[in-house]
Amino acid sequence: MYRTLSLSHLPARERFAFWRETVASTIVPLDVSSDHADEFRATMQVLDLGAVQISAHTHSPIHVRRTAKLIRQSGPEHYQVTLVRRGTIISAQAGRDTMVGPGDLLLHDTWRPLHGTHVDHARVGGVQVAVPRELVPLHPDLVGQVCAVRLRGREGIGALLRQFLVQVARNADTYRPADASRLGGVCIDLLTALLAHHLETDRMVPHESHQRTQLLRIHTHIERSLGDPELSPGTIAAAHHMSLRSLHRLFAEQGSTVSEWIRTRRLEQCRRELASAEHRHLPIRAIAARWGYTHPGNFTRAFRTAYGLNPDEYRRYMEHSVSERRQHAQQAGAP
Structure with a gap:
């Protein structure tokens, strides 16, 4: 492919x-x-x-x-x-x-x-x-x-x-x-939505295409706003000129909720930075705040629930894992 x-x-x-x-x-x-x-x-x-x-x-x-x-x-x-x-x-x-x-x-x-x-x-x-x-x-x-x-x-x-x-x-x-057909479908939906926008013919676009394009637009908005502590279903609905009920229904049809999606994406970004050597100098509370967590205790509880470790335990585990891999690589390359 x-x-x-x-x-x-x-x-x-x-x-x-x-x-x-x-x-x-x-x-x-x-x-x-x-x-x-x-x-x-x-x-x-x-x-x-x-x-x-x-x-x-x-x-x-x-x-x-x-x-x-x-x-x-x-x-x-x-x-x-x-x-x-x-x-x-x-x-x-x-x-x-x-x-x-x-x-x-x-x-x-x-x-x-x-x-x-x-x-x-x-x-x-x-x-x-x-x-x-x-x-x-x-x-x-x-x-x-x-x-x-x-x-x-x-x-x-x-x-x-x-x-x-x-x-x-x-x-x-x-x-x-297995990714090919899904990505191809997203591409067709986006192209159709773009053409319909320029032609002002939204009524001719299938409902499913509308929904997928709208959801992708909302996901993009959330990704850009994860660091905003005020990000919420209400602010998202207002930014997209839709009712809160419509927003919740859109996510429910995907098997999720708006709040779950925001929480998951914030935690994934925090986990990525905790595992990164590039961000090792940053305090955990600074990483959490960068992704919208203003209360360290709330962040610690959410992180432990999601990944089974506290943020500091996860960071130490990842540092040890990287160190072990480096040692194995050096031993493998030794004469």
Whole structure:
């Protein structure tokens, strides 16, 4: 489900041709050219999540075209969303031209002719997701209205999709096959929600997709606010313009409660820092306070209930464990 492409092992004169052929077979056929073909450099990691494919890439600037002839030669068509992380893209599709820079998203429909080019940068890079058209529950004519339109990736649902793509691409080699369909489903839900937001067609999105996207948005809010002692179901509901009852129902459908989720995430962050050599100099009460525990006694009781050890016992245990592993490694390496 995960593979990488690097050109460093090839002679310089062969790199661009090899990369062009590989990209065409990995995603969809494209007519690709480059002003840097003689000194072309590129890397790409591809992650298959069932029907969804995510690829992270860096490469020398290119020009791409998808013509009517190439479309006729293709199999199932996709929506492709590119998160630009480095460089600038000028894109044309569906009668529109747009320029997109780092941090923003760009949608293409591979069933429609397109033209794109990179400008003003020696190396460009981004993360691209390809989703089969039939898996997005919006009419293609509606989706066509946001092709070659700059979709903001630093706010709202666009930020959620951007964060998801970056995180998934960063950890691509850690997922198991069983994770693929779940991550692919999250990606489709986020893409659908983003398109519906820009099209103002929320009523056409399945209820389940709405719920999963809303829950992901709430989880993201909680992660950002764990250090706030005032974080509570009430503040979360207010921040998302929903009733407290609706918030509790949303978590109940996932087999949890809001308070349990907050407590679990706070304790996991505290446990991670207690086990880290980087935070060994910090007093336990400082770590607890950083993650929203203002009363050391409450933190100690919650930690012991969750992990069976007091925070100081857990820290000593982890320090001893690390020391033992280091000694074993040194003995194994001794002549």
